[in-house]
Amino acid sequence: MTPKRASISDIAKELKLAVSTVSRALSGHSRISEATRQRVWQLAEQLDYQPNHLAAALRKGRSNTLGVILPNIDGHFFALVMKGAEAVANQAGFNVMLCQSNEDHAHEAKNVETLMNAQVDGILVSLARNTHDFQHFEKARQRNLPLVFFDRILDGSEVSAVVVDDQRGGYEATRHLLAQGRRRIAHFGGPQHLNIFKDRYAGYRQALEEAGVPLEEELVVLCHDMSLEDGAAGIRQLLDLPQPPDAIFSSGDFTAVGALDALKEKGLRVPQDVALVGFGNETFSSLTEPKLTTIDQRCEEMGGAAIRLLLEMIQHDTQTRTPRKIVLRPELLKRASSELV
Template identity: 40%
Template sequence: MSQVTLKDIASILGVSVTTVSKALKDYPDISDDTKHAVKLLAEKLNYKPNIHAVTLRSNQSKTIGVILPKIDHQFFAETITGIISEANVHGYQVIVLFSDESMSTEEKQVDLLLEKRVDGILMSLANETNRYEHLHKVVRNQVPLVLFDKITRQVNCSKVIIDDEKAAFKAVEHLIKTGCRKIALFGGPQFPSNYNSRQKGYTKALEKHGITPDESLIYICEDLSIAEGMDNAKALLKTHPDTDGIFCITDHIALGAVSYLNDAQIPIPEQISIMGFSNWLITPYIKPHLSTVDQPSVQIGKESASLLIDEIDRKNKKLPVEFYEIKLQTHLVLRETTKAVVAGK
């Protein structure tokens, strides 16, 4: 059976298509009896609005596209919760896609969202992404774009992030204040920029406290995985058995490090302290409980969606659009993998 149209309803009731359209939208110039008859018949015939036609008429689809790098990460699960919550308040539907940390997938997904005529796009970049033509394409098409968490500053658009460098600095400085002097970094890939910022914070904290950074204490985790945390902890202690602290740029990596040290019966934090980053769901439950940096993931989602929707509204009203970079605050969550601060530090 073909889809029921406004014309079908109008023909059955003997009224105009305009009257049917206005009745369904509760226009005040349509009588209550006509509204009731139109809505009753529309429900009986299972009438559904033609979204493509509505989009063409209004130049709005009332949809937002979101591209995330991972489906299995708590941070992004909470971020999308914030995005959908804010979108619902403003009457927007959300299309969620996952790049699986692949730049080529991310590029295809941008094209798909542009073809779907979404009103705006939210993105956290894949680790592989080191070229930005697909993002420039979004901007050239005058589709509002907001980047969050994993971003690039090579694209002129609004961004929502934390101060990764400051957060890492506070985390490493806390390790130093608890007495750690030989602190390793389990870092991340060159792209995107937030991993580099966390490494800068690590280095600055060491330098502030008179500790010379040692390149041999820096291990790069390309996949940011638990397995890399385990492997790098093993390699670190084989080369540097006197290491007394490890700063991990994600909780996944930190979990791997904790797992290896537990298996090797190396006491945490008595011999080695460990600090993670993100405040992952299971961090309060692993043994020992992981100290970490808490990211406001739900708030990041809400702020990103709010910025995007405001930009969409300003564009539709032909008002000037300004781009913003919002930095949200983080805080340390101190548990059992770090020691108490040493007096006088």
Template identity: 40%
Template structure:
């Protein structure tokens, strides 16, 4: 079946023997066009099934009420909640969102950003992929004078607005809680250290051990254990040590903590008596596991709203706002996987 041609203002102008500019003004209710002509143009537009192209109109005006969001994974509760928070604010202001996911891949992140730039979005909101190590694609956003807001995983080299969690403080509180519960050989599952959030979480872990005069042991720190599968592999190796850990802080994610829980259960290890487990992000399943998993709530929905409000603050403000960083303090949620006392 042949696709029907889209009606344009030129088609209406041809039918009515008017200039296209006059049709455009009539459709936008310009005071320069008399009421009789406006009525005729609107009647003809309906008869010809004319549909207003909002994007083209916005581009002609130099604006596009569309914001692009790039996240590592859409199917993680943390990132989906951030997106929901952004959308609650942007929808009320008449803005639309375009959502992309990098799948933790640098090349895919570059493609996402380029696609958004080519669609003339007003702003790109991004959390960096695990593989990303160069940032030319983000500099391109700034060079095009498109808004750029980083959140969660950010790049310090780029002078942009940023919304982050206080990861170091949250990790310090989590590890201190484990120590207060009587755990002493506390292992750390780390994420990729090129990402700032995982460096900060490790710093909090180390600070807690030092504050409580507990030795820092390299054998208890396992790199790049940031998925359920990698968390399980790391846990199996840690538990096979001659002197295994009595607690594991999965600083990377709750998915990693779930891998810890499954391996421990298969080995018949009693949780929390023999092994304490703490995750990060407060994914919904952490309440449903047996035992429920202690974790850290990052207030992701609030973060999303904060990001969107920051965008409108800088675009609608009368005075130019210098880039700033907003830090949101996460909350430790203690559940059965660590509660010994």
């Protein structure tokens, strides 16, 4: 049986003091004598007393805890976002409670309930890949609980968010391939209801149009999971075309590396036969052979900016005002997978 956790009442009863006196002694109140404070703290240590922060939060109306919902923490991107987020939150005196949706809408909804039950002061969210609506966030909105989305939001949604300029990233990636003399540039895209994949695809189309290169639908492969397997399957599909591509812009690094491995298995050289650009600047992108050209998303800056926006909403009660969006500029990192040395 789990031993009963010592409470303030237990300390008060043992020392024959009022509960209010013990509470003030534990919080260092100036009205309590030094002798009484020492008696209280000595017994508290003997009983292994642990303060109930949740109860204190309910009394104060604030927990100084922020909730974060991520699709996963498998890759470099979300880990660095969390690094930036926690640095800003901790500096402001807030703790961070992390939940993973595992790319599942139902699990994401449970995460929201869990964080609300934990009395967090605000929630930071990057949506699961199969989330198509905001219905599970309505209860949080009804409670005026501040919500900030980052990276992934639903296309056309009006929410406070911090994102990278994904269209510009897609545009610069494709324009770079065009500058290498490539003209049959394929695209690996993700679910188009999410802003990041729709905007990266839009940037790809924009660059082709400016260069006078027609968009060919047979060169566009929409992937469900943006996984290594999706990249390999996409390569098999593209190589079956009468005229295969001479370059690929992938909306994610995982899919790009899956494509890289599949191209090698087919005896094709990168970038001589097929040039390749990814998106995300995952850690492994600089370890592949050849190293992968990719788009950096300024992950730590995104996490920090998202937390600052959330804290601003909490401190100034601005969650009911017009949603605010912060857009960061991406950076093209040119490496050997797209350029002939």
